[in-house]
Amino acid sequence: MPSPSATRRTVGTVGRHAFLLGAVAIMILPVLWALAASFKTPGGIFDSNPLPSPATLDNYRVATRDFPVWRLLINTIVMAAGVTLLQLLIAVPAAYALVRFPPRAHRVLVALIVITLLVPPQSLIIPLFLTISHLGWRNTFPGLILPQLYGTGLAVILLRDHIRAVPSTVLGAAVLDGARPGEVLRLVLLPLLRPALGAVAILLFITAWNEYLWPSLAAPDIDHATIQPGLGAFLTQEGPEYGPLLAGSMLATLPIVAVYLLASRRVTDAFMHSGLR
Structure with a gap:
């Protein structure tokens, strides 16, 4: 018993x-x-x-034939991939530099980055909208992608934790062999950070994919819109086309589901076992 x-x-x-x-x-x-x-x-x-x-x-026939679903999906893939790639290009060297700062400066910089994460994105909409309007970037990919880089702080914090988990002896051995800081980052850290980079990239991609407010302002033209605000095209003057709208919504989830299924193991490993295993 x-x-x-x-x-x-x-x-x-x-x-x-x-x-x-x-x-x-x-x-x-x-x-x-x-x-x-x-x-x-x-x-x-x-x-x-x-x-x-x-x-x-x-x-599904109506959604793909009478509405620009494929165009919306292509625009969204380009936008999300661009945001993800640029944020990683900024976050990786920033996180590496952050780890190399003295402890006191390190704490101050981390606090400043965290403060940027606490700022509501909606409070930046007006200055960002005025900026891209002045530059003539409405209905363009630069206007969609570049303003969304304000969220890079999250990637910096996540990658910083993984870089700090790398044993100092590994980095020290590279320095003793004559490697410069850039070479240490490129030749030593990046191969070790591949699982973490994959996990962070998926989080950034999904966040950018689900963005609604900024794309609806930056690219109101249906030919340049992304899938989230673009689903509003199914709300016709005769009333909502619920069937095609649901079909379009299901098509919009397929890329995200495919990306996660292909890399779910990497995501789990990166967040369950940060750094070296």
Whole structure:
């Protein structure tokens, strides 16, 4: 017969798993409903049957034929990839330089970076909008991408933690061999940071992909819009096209799901085991 302590541990484990399963169900049920509804006929979207009966691909045909879904997806991929790449190009040397600062200066700089993360992005909308309007960057990729670099501080903080976890003996050996700081970063740190870079890149990509407010202001033209505000094209004068709208929403999630599935192991390893293993 199991002891009372073993019984309590078993009950606690079952309770935690039940709570997690309930949380997953709450998060995934709306997605499953939208997926099922995207295969329904216009008259069956709001019926009581959660499954499409009969199932149809008409919503996807309308979304890809009558609306510029593919153009919106291409614009979003270019924007998200550009934001991710530029933020990493800035964050990697910044995080390396931050680690090399003396302790007192290091703490001050980290505090300043954290303060930038606490500033609501919405408070920067007006100056950024006026800047790209003055430069003539509305409805352009520079206008979409460059203002979003204000969020680089998060990548700097995450990469700093991974760089600090690298043993100092590894860096010291490279310096004794005559490597300059740039060579240490390029030849020693970057190979060690590949899992962390992959994880941070995915977080940055997903954040940029889901951005709504800035793209809706910087690129209001449907030919230059991204997928999040561009889904508003399904709200026609005759009323919302719910079926094609749901189909477009499902198509918008495919790149993110594919990226995460291909790199989920790397993301887990990077955040569960920072630095060297």
